[in-house]
Amino acid sequence: MEKTTIFTVSILVIIVIVMLFTSKINFTDKVDIKNKLKLLPYWLKFIGIATALFSIIAHLTDIYGENKIIELFWQIGLTVGLLFIVLSKEKSEDEMIMQLRLNSAFFALIIGIIVHLLFILIDKLLGANDFQSYSSIYFINFTLIAYILFFYSLKRKLKK
Amino acid sequence: MKNRLKIERAILDITQEELAQKIGVSRQTINSIETNRYVPSTILALKISRVFKKPVNEIFQLENDD
Numbered sequence: 273m274e275k276t277t278i279f280t281v282s283i284l285v286i287i288v289i290v291m292l293f294t295s296k297i298n299f300t301d302k303v304d305i306k307n308k309l310k311l312l313p314y315w316l317k318f319i320g321i322a323t324a325l326f327s328i329i330a331h332l333t334d335i336y337g338e339n340k341i342i343e344l345f346w347q348i349g350l351t352v353g354l355l356f357i358v359l360s361k362e363k364s365e366d367e368m369i370m371q372l373r374l375n376s377a378f379f380a381l382i383i384g385i386i387v388h389l390l391f392i393l394i395d396k397l398l399g400a401n402d403f404q405s406y407s408s409i410y411f412i413n414f415t416l417i418a419y420i421l422f423f424y425s426l427k428r429k430l431k432k
Numbered sequence: 433m434k435n436r437l438k439i440e441r442a443i444l445d446i447t448q449e450e451l452a453q454k455i456g457v458s459r460q461t462i463n464s465i466e467t468n469r470y471v472p473s474t475i476l477a478l479k480i481s482r483v484f485k486k487p488v489n490e491i492f493q494l495e496n497d498d
Contacts, residue, residue: 368460368464
């Protein structure tokens with residue numbers, strides 16, 4: 273392994289260990305019991321939508337990734353935009369919305385993992401071995417999009 | 433679980449929107465409770481019982497398959 277890989281992995285391991293230890297102290301009684309999350313303000317949703325759409329349009333103008341700046345913006349901008357959409361509040365927050373959020377997050381995680389495993393399988397079957405190129409950022413984007421689709425379709429269903 | 437929310441609301445003559453404002457949730461939540469698509473938390477059930485001035489048991493009742 274390269275030195276940078278070892279460095280990144282060890283930082284991630286340290287973060288996970290720190291999160292596990294702090295969760296035993298106070299994470300559980302802040303998140304699990306009260307069933308409330310501190311989310312970003314509502315207006316950030318529009319900035320998120322704008323960022324995500326802009327990065328998609330920028331990517332469509334440069335599909336083969338020749339321009340390195342657009343390529344970077346496509347990868348980071350889409351994820352940041354989707355994260356803003358996911359992490360910002362709804363117009364009216366109540367316990368049913370929290371329940372919807374929980375359900376759709378769970379479904380999105382499972383769907384994300386299944387699709388990711390399928391990608392690994394297809395990659396192995398085809399023997400392409402370019403799994404690295406669509407690993408983490410694609411998994412994140414796919415899971416976030418799946419979450420958004422689940423959440424808003426469930427919410428729309430309840431409005432009827 | 434069945435509920436008498438719609439009937440109790442009719443007795444007091446308040447809309448879903450008014451009830452929602454009184455207990456601090458959205459109108460969709462009240463609608464989902466009335467149509468048995470969402471089971472409210474104990475806190476929300478107690479708030480509803482406070483609005484109707486009736487015990488929770490009279491508004492929400494268990495069914496045989498619960």
